[in-house]
Amino acid sequence: MFGSFGQIARPILGAFISLFLLAVVSIPSAVAAPGFAPGYTAIKATFEAQPQWKRIMTQAAARSTTAATPWQDLVAGLSGEHPLRQLDAVNRYFNRIPYAEDQDNYGVQDHWATPEEFVRRNVGDCEDYSIAKYTALRAMGWSADSLLVVVIRDHKYKVNHAALAAKVDGQWYYLDNRASRVLTPSDVPFYQPVYALNERQLSVFVKARPTVAAAARAKTRNATPAHSG
Numbered sequence: 001m002f003g004s005f006g007q008i009a010r011p012i013l014g015a016f017i018s019l020f021l022l023a024v025v026s027i028p029s030a031v032a033a034p035g036f037a038p039g040y041t042a043i044k045a046t047f048e049a050q051p052q053w054k055r056i057m058t059q060a061a062a063r064s065t066t067a068a069t070p071w072q073d074l075v076a077g078l079s080g081e082h083p084l085r086q087l088d089a090v091n092r093y094f095n096r097i098p099y100a101e102d103q104d105n106y107g108v109q110d111h112w113a114t115p116e117e118f119v120r121r122n123v124g125d126c127e128d129y130s131i132a133k134y135t136a137l138r139a140m141g142w143s144a145d146s147l148l149v150v151v152i153r154d155h156k157y158k159v160n161h162a163a164l165a166a167k168v169d170g171q172w173y174y175l176d177n178r179a180s181r182v183l184t185p186s187d188v189p190f191y192q193p194v195y196a197l198n199e200r201q202l203s204v205f206v207k208a209r210p211t212v213a214a215a216a217r218a219k220t221r222n223a224t225p226a227h228s229g
Helices: 013-026 051-062 072-077 083-095 115-121 126-139 212-223
Strands: 030-032 040-045 147-154 159-168 171-175 191-197 202-207
Touching (some): 040 191, 072 126, 083 126, 083 159, 126 159, 126 171
Antiparallel strands (some): 030 040, 147 159, 159 171, 191 202
8 A cells, every 4th residue: 555665755854944933933823733633733834934835836826727737637527526536536546656756856855846747757756746636626626725735754654754635524634645545644643744735824733732721720630639439
C-alpha cells in the first residue's frame, strides 16, 4: 500500500520554523484546528510564508475556466457521484504517477509543481500529488473550505510528508500518495500536521494550551487526596 518512505525525507524543517515564527509574530489570533489535528491550535499566517503556493494560486486564478486540462475527463466522469467516490477516484488517478524527489526531477531541493506541470512530467513528489488532487476536486465543485493541503511530520518513519485533507459530512479524510485507499486520521495517528493551506488561508498548528479554567480544574483534581474507603 505504501511506497518507499526513504524517498520522501527532505530537510524542510527550516521552512516549518519560518512559518511558525511568521504566524506567531505577524498574526497572533488563533482558532481551533481542524478535526485531523486534535489537541492543536491553528494560527493564521500570510501567504508570504509559502511563496510557492502563492505562485501556484496566482497561476490557477489566471487559468481560463474553459481551458482543457489533463484531468477534465476525470472531472466530467465523476459529476454527481458520492463525495467519497470522488475522493477515491481522484486519489487513485493521480497516485498512478511515479514518485521522484525534487532534486532528481528539477535539480533543486524543493519545488511545488503546478498540476499541469506534474501531469506533463508524469513524475513528482508528495506535495505535487496533493496540489493536483486539490485542483481536480475544486474543478468538481468542492469548496475551498473543505480541502486543505497539509504538510505533515510522520513520526513513525521520521520523515516530512504532505497529503490532501478533504472533509465530508464533518469527517476529515486524507488523500495520500503513499496509500491506494482514502485514509482517516485514525489510520495514521503518527501524522503530526505542521501547517495546512488552501486558496483562502494558511494555518500553522501548535499544541493547544489549556485554558485557565481547565488548568485550574486539572490542578484541583490532581490535588485531591485519594480515599482508602
